[in-house]
Amino acid sequence: MALKDFEKDMMRDSRCSYCKVIPHVMMTDTRFIDVCPSVARFNFHGFSAGGRMVAGLSLLRNRIEYTDGFLDMIFQCQMDGACDVSCKIDRDLEPLQVMQELRIKCIEDGQLIAGHMPVLEGLRKEDNMLQRKKADRGKWADGLDIKELAGGKAEVLFHAGCRYSFDEELWPTVKTGINILKEAGVDAAIMGKDEACCGGRAYEMGYEAELIKYADHNIQAWKTAGVKTIVTPCSCCYQTFKVLYDKIGKKPEIEIYHFTEYLDKLIKEGTLKLKKKVPIKVTYHDPCHLGRLSEPWIHWSGKEIKVAGQMIVHDPAKKYRRGAEGVYDIPRDILKAIPGLNLVEMYRIREYAWCCGSGGGVKEAYPEFALWTAAERLKEAKDVGADALVSACGWCKRNFTDAVKETGKKIEVYDIVDLVQEAL
Amino acid sequence: MTLSSEAYRALEDVVGPENISEEPAILDGYCFIWANEVHFGDKFSARPPAVVLPGNTKEVQGIVKVCNRFNIKYRAHASGWEVPAISAKEPFLPVDLRRMNRILEIDRKNKFAVVEPYVSVQFLLTETIKQGLRPASVGCGPSASIIASSTSHFGCGTSNVSTDYGGRTPLGIEWVLPDGNILRVGSLGTDSGWFSGDGPGPSLRGIMRGLSGPNGGLGIITRTAVKLTPWYGPASIKARGKPNLYDYDVPENLRVYQLIFQSREHMTDSLMSIVEEGIAHGLQRCGVAVSVMLVTESNDEFWDTVKDSPPEMAEMYKFAASFMVDAASPGELKYREQLVEKLLDKYEVMSFPMDDKMMGALFYNLVTGQGTQRIFRVSGSFLSAVGAQEAWDTMGHISRRCAEEIWAKYEAAGKIGLAGESPWGTALGDWGSHVESVCVYDQLDPESVQATRDVIAEVDELLPKWSLGMGSFEGCLSPAEAAQKKAAPYCLDFMSYEKKVKKLFDPNLVSESTWYVTPDK
Numbered sequence A: 001m002a003l004k005d006f007e008k009d010m011m012r013d014s015r016c017s018y019c020k021v022i023p024h025v026m027m028t029d030t031r032f033i034d035v036c037p038s039v040a041r042f043n044f045h046g047f048s049a050g051g052r053m054v055a056g057l058s059l060l061r062n063r064i065e066y067t068d069g070f071l072d073m074i075f076q077c078q079m080d081g082a083c084d085v086s087c088k089i090d091r092d093l094e095p096l097q098v099m100q101e102l103r104i105k106c107i108e109d110g111q112l113i114a115g116h117m118p119v120l121e122g123l124r125k126e127d128n129m130l131q132r133k134k135a136d137r138g139k140w141a142d143g144l145d146i147k148e149l150a151g152g153k154a155e156v157l158f159h160a161g162c163r164y165s166f167d168e169e170l171w172p173t174v175k176t177g178i179n180i181l182k183e184a185g186v187d188a189a190i191m192g193k194d195e196a197c198c199g200g201r202a203y204e205m206g207y208e209a210e211l212i213k214y215a216d217h218n219i220q221a222w223k224t225a226g227v228k229t230i231v232t233p234c235s236c237c238y239q240t241f242k243v244l245y246d247k248i249g250k251k252p253e254i255e256i257y258h259f260t261e262y263l264d265k266l267i268k269e270g271t272l273k274l275k276k277k278v279p280i281k282v283t284y285h286d287p288c289h290l291g292r293l294s295e296p297w298i299h300w301s302g303k304e305i306k307v308a309g310q311m312i313v314h315d316p317a318k319k320y321r322r323g324a325e326g327v328y329d330i331p332r333d334i335l336k337a338i339p340g341l342n343l344v345e346m347y348r349i350r351e352y353a354w355c356c357g358s359g360g361g362v363k364e365a366y367p368e369f370a371l372w373t374a375a376e377r378l379k380e381a382k383d384v385g386a387d388a389l390v391s392a393c394g395w396c397k398r399n400f401t402d403a404v405k406e407t408g409k410k411i412e413v414y415d416i417v418d419l420v421q422e423a424l
Numbered sequence B: 001m002t003l004s005s006e007a008y009r010a011l012e013d014v015v016g017p018e019n020i021s022e023e024p025a026i027l028d029g030y031c032f033i034w035a036n037e038v039h040f041g042d043k044f045s046a047r048p049p050a051v052v053l054p055g056n057t058k059e060v061q062g063i064v065k066v067c068n069r070f071n072i073k074y075r076a077h078a079s080g081w082e083v084p085a086i087s088a089k090e091p092f093l094p095v096d097l098r099r100m101n102r103i104l105e106i107d108r109k110n111k112f113a114v115v116e117p118y119v120s121v122q123f124l125l126t127e128t129i130k131q132g133l134r135p136a137s138v139g140c141g142p143s144a145s146i147i148a149s150s151t152s153h154f155g156c157g158t159s160n161v162s163t164d165y166g167g168r169t170p171l172g173i174e175w176v177l178p179d180g181n182i183l184r185v186g187s188l189g190t191d192s193g194w195f196s197g198d199g200p201g202p203s204l205r206g207i208m209r210g211l212s213g214p215n216g217g218l219g220i221i222t223r224t225a226v227k228l229t230p231w232y233g234p235a236s237i238k239a240r241g242k243p244n245l246y247d248y249d250v251p252e253n254l255r256v257y258q259l260i261f262q263s264r265e266h267m268t269d270s271l272m273s274i275v276e277e278g279i280a281h282g283l284q285r286c287g288v289a290v291s292v293m294l295v296t297e298s299n300d301e302f303w304d305t306v307k308d309s310p311p312e313m314a315e316m317y318k319f320a321a322s323f324m325v326d327a328a329s330p331g332e333l334k335y336r337e338q339l340v341e342k343l344l345d346k347y348e349v350m351s352f353p354m355d356d357k358m359m360g361a362l363f364y365n366l367v368t369g370q371g372t373q374r375i376f377r378v379s380g381s382f383l384s385a386v387g388a389q390e391a392w393d394t395m396g397h398i399s400r401r402c403a404e405e406i407w408a409k410y411e412a413a414g415k416i417g418l419a420g421e422s423p424w425g426t427a428l429g430d431w432g433s434h435v436e437s438v439c440v441y442d443q444l445d446p447e448s449v450q451a452t453r454d455v456i457a458e459v460d461e462l463l464p465k466w467s468l469g470m471g472s473f474e475g476c477l478s479p480a481e482a483a484q485k486k487a488a489p490y491c492l493d494f495m496s497y498e499k500k501v502k503k504l505f506d507p508n509l510v511s512e513s514t515w516y517v518t519p520d521k
């Protein structure tokens, strides 16, 4: 697909602005109804999904030219997909896909974002998004008794992802993950220095070729290693493997689990017993890539037809991804299974959750905006009385942790795995 | 129109550099809107020279003063979903009121709330139901600005039978006049608070909006107090399940009905009786198809549900309405339910059987108008012609004649859809109805767009001639002044008064007036 394939969607945008807020019926506190960090921060209509649909059409019609202002408007956005959910309450449009194709077009036309360049160079050279040496990728697992695939075979592969592999502060989470798997008797392995980026974040930044490249590479590597199951604590990798590879026609014939799904399985089977009390009041932040964006891809090909005069229907009938089928209950079930833990919900949750701020290349190119977005979430977490904010993604944890430092807010930030470890 | 660098700097001084832009990609977001293709032949109307985002009344006033000084045409908007918010033949400066989004006060005892322009129906409802009160709803749904619909553009909605419509809801008003002076309307003008819309002397509310509002052509309203009505439901509305078909729980003290009438006359009589009894929370004339639309995920599912219905069924469901009663106590609810049964018996009305899903969807639709947006889902765009306020029987006849004498041929040719005599309408307090004859068209199909233009031209031509004793055609005809001028001999010439108001209040003619009036030269 290309931007021009979505021309009808852009033309059919009505300018309703539903994309700016959570679904109306879910509003319970008017301080927390915005759902799009971009328009909430920058205010002009262009910073919303609706505004970007208009910009896409303008670009196709040569009404506008590339300028720094235009590029900022397109890229100061986490691509978190909340707009897509709100839009699709009443419409059958694809704003998130329009925004994705718009970015791809910008990159194809040579319009590069300065803040993304070092990251992309690093990715191309070292196969990771953190501008670190490929050779250091497996260091987080030093000292752990874990099988490292080096040409060997394993059925269950633990894929740490770039963020957990190189962000030392997050290492305890992945180390814990491995220990839990071992304790549960799961014969898992890691790829160590041979693990590569999933390509998902680069794709969000508009680099489609990188997604294709890493899909091909990873799928081949897993095949060679005989991998049947992948478990990853990173929500972004999870969404990339499960959804984006499928979207580009490269669905791996492998079971993909987010670590929370695997934990849940182990808890529900009785293999993992959460016994120790963890007396803490937490709120759960749905990572966009584990929640709405992880809804399975729906392939459709067919044509639009008109019935009853002008009504548009599809042959064959078309189903839309509306964000409902993400992983929402499982992390909550795990938290509820921890003795003594008190889970309170924020105002914007599940498919209409507010983003942590780091996705879409924002953390890399617009760090202040990333922190502003996270700080908004911290306010919400404090408002519901939580002592800690729990997430299930390294990117979320990093950005929240940075925002806590920046704002001085008194709130703990956990990965869900950390809390499970405390309860074991 | 372009802005001189001096004018740009003057505006920037008022709002700050973050809140003004002349980036073309941003500006295109302020000249693109549904139906532009019908009115201007393209999805984009004239690109504005810049856009500003004021944060308070002082900044609004500052902008307006700069506009008067540099002869810049400006127009304000809230959500900017209505065509008159965004589009115009000539460029103008959009004043996007998005940053003015606070509820300033909820006076529970005196049942009013004071809001800024970006506060929407859902926004205010969310906070007022916590205190047992609710604002009037607007037909387009929960995103509508309270101020836009009570001061500037129509303001008719599903719950108006109990709340009255936008023209009756504003109390004290803070109004930045077209020349930049501030006028405080009603009790606010004598520093007596927000509680009354009329102060000493003649009512300025009429000048400020009249029946259907000046569509941004008469300055900028910065704060308004609006009336609130008792809410007998819980402190928050509960929805469950998955998007886009959430399940709504109908609160204990509310009952939802889908009524099917045997004839136009039965419909008119029974709707008038329902209004007279004063028991309704919400009332909306619309076909059963609308209810089906609310509970189907997509057009595909909708079509799959209705495509095999026999044509008699569509005929049978032509005269239909959704309706909700509420009550302060179980006893009162019982009484109201019994009364409804009696009315249904008397007028031989069928109560369409509904499952919980449909009942819940209608409940939320009657409280907020949610779901109206699905009209765009059908074919991409829609036309609402003859959006008039009149007596129930007049409106019944208008929708019949429109359907038979105008829509039918275009619909038979397949150029427009969903037309026919199943319009959308609502009751306005205790004095009449608002009815729109609606059809859908496809903005990507030039023949469909042209048919829509032709429909508008025919309405402009024929409606005044049918006359039907209507006092005015305000809001019924296309906004083109020529259409209203042509209709003047058949009704009251309200426009000549509006022109005088415009001349007096907007001496420099800078409050952009494409969708209002321009004084005669």
Ligand SMILES: Cc1cc2nc3c(=O)[nH]c(=O)nc-3n(C[C@H](O)[C@H](O)[C@H](O)COP(=O)(O)OP(=O)(O)OC[C@H]3O[C@@H](n4cnc5c(N)ncnc54)[C@H](O)[C@@H]3O)c2cc1C
Pocket: B075, B076, B077, B078, B079, B080, B081, B082, B083, B084, B085, B086, B097, B117, B138, B139, B140, B141, B143, B144, B145, B146, B147, B148, B149, B152, B153, B154, B155, B156, B157, B214, B215, B216, B217, B219, B220, B221, B222, B372, B373, B375, B515
């Ligand atoms: C699908 C659909 C259905 C609709 N159904 C109805 C209906 O049933 N009943 C009805 O009344 N309307 C209806 N409308 C029209 C309109 O959307 C509503 O009236 C709504 O209240 C407008 O709110 P908004 O925030 O979108 O206003 P906007 O679109 O922002 O503005 C509407 C008008 O008011 C002016 N305006 C807004 N704020 C100010 C201000 N502070 N000062 C001065 N002028 C201002 C704007 O210039 C514009 O002309 C419908 C529209 C759509 C798209």
